[in-house]
Amino acid sequence: MSLYDKIFKPKVYRLENGKTIEEKASRTPLVLFILVVVSIISISVTGFNLSMLIKRGNQFWKILGKMFPPDTSYIPSIWTPLFDTIKMSIIGSMVGALVAIPMAMLASSNIVKSKVLIIAVRLLFSVARTLPTLVTALIATFIFGLGTTAGTVAIAIFTFSYVGKLLYEQIETTDMGPFEAMEAMGCSKVRAFWESIIPQILPGYLSNSLYCFEGNVRYAAILGYVGAGGIGLILNSQIGWGNYSKVGMILIVLFVTVVIIEYLSFWLREKLS
Numbered sequence: 466m467s468l469y470d471k472i473f474k475p476k477v478y479r480l481e482n483g484k485t486i487e488e489k490a491s492r493t494p495l496v497l498f499i500l501v502v503v504s505i506i507s508i509s510v511t512g513f514n515l516s517m518l519i520k521r522g523n524q525f526w527k528i529l530g531k532m533f534p535p536d537t538s539y540i541p542s543i544w545t546p547l548f549d550t551i552k553m554s555i556i557g558s559m560v561g562a563l564v565a566i567p568m569a570m571l572a573s574s575n576i577v578k579s580k581v582l583i584i585a586v587r588l589l590f591s592v593a594r595t596l597p598t599l600v601t602a603l604i605a606t607f608i609f610g611l612g613t614t615a616g617t618v619a620i621a622i623f624t625f626s627y628v629g630k631l632l633y634e635q636i637e638t639t640d641m642g643p644f645e646a647m648e649a650m651g652c653s654k655v656r657a658f659w660e661s662i663i664p665q666i667l668p669g670y671l672s673n674s675l676y677c678f679e680g681n682v683r684y685a686a687i688l689g690y691v692g693a694g695g696i697g698l699i700l701n702s703q704i705g706w707g708n709y710s711k712v713g714m715i716l717i718v719l720f721v722t723v724v725i726i727e728y729l730s731f732w733l734r735e736k737l738s
Contacts, residue, residue, distance in 0.1 A: 532713025539711045542699065543718050550695035551722070553616045553688070554681040560617075561624025562674040568625070569632035570658055575641055587633075593626035598684050602693040616693035620681050624674070631673045632666065639665045668737045675730045675737075682726050686719055 473490035480486065507513070570576055572586040602619035609615045643661035648654065689697020696719060703711045 531709035535714035536710040546696040557620025558678040561621040565629035572633040573636040603691040611692040613694035616688040
């Protein structure tokens with residue numbers, strides 16, 4: 466019996482046949498108490514000021530009001546950065562998803578028997594997944610310079626880590642019968658994997674890659690804040706100059722683009738399932 470059950474005694478019910486059953490006390494009060502304590506500690510550590518939030522919160526609505534009506538004359542200046550954002554998302558997603566396949570194979574315990582190799586590859590996935598995309602893009606700008614190359618690399622790394630983890634977990638749940646049969650016939654591990662495992666994981670792999678691509682379009686839109694190209698560059702510039710009507714137009718175009726891409730991605734994932 467846990468300490469909580471010792472403090473808050475369970476209710477005892479006696480059945481008609483003479484047996485007794487116990488109903489443990491609800492853990493809800495304990496959970497609420499922990500949440501309150503954690504919230505108080507967080508507020509004191511971070512210096513969160515609720516009165517300031519209430520006092521300055523109306524500024525959001527003022528800025529939002531300045532975005533309307535949006536400046537439609539600015540639309541021609543949006544197309545090129547928007548296409549750069551979409552290109553970064555497509556190329557980065559494709560490269561990351563393709564590189565994830567062989568690495569996921571090396572991270573699968575039912576394919577590779579070397580524990581050292583499995584741990585090393587999984588650690589690589591974890592490190593890549595831990596890095597925020599903005600931080601990765603910032604590092605990439607120092608290596609590749611300002612522009613879409615840095616953004617593409619950042620998106621590729623995120624896609625690699627996200628799809629790779631899901632993929633090796635999916636590989637470990639596949640039916641290994643065909644793979645083992647092909648190995649017994651003398652096929653190499655790579656060929657056996659390609660012809661027996663890939664057909665099993667392909668629908669899930671494509672669905673996860675498409676879902677990741679949806680998110681990448683949104684991530685790519687803010688990579689311009691660190692100089693990684695795309696629509697984020699002009700968005701950051703117009704916010705800095707206080708041209709909120711142009712900011713509103715950029716956000717509307719971006720919103721429509723994301724909705725269209727998400728709809729197409731959802732339709733494709735439905736076809737694959």
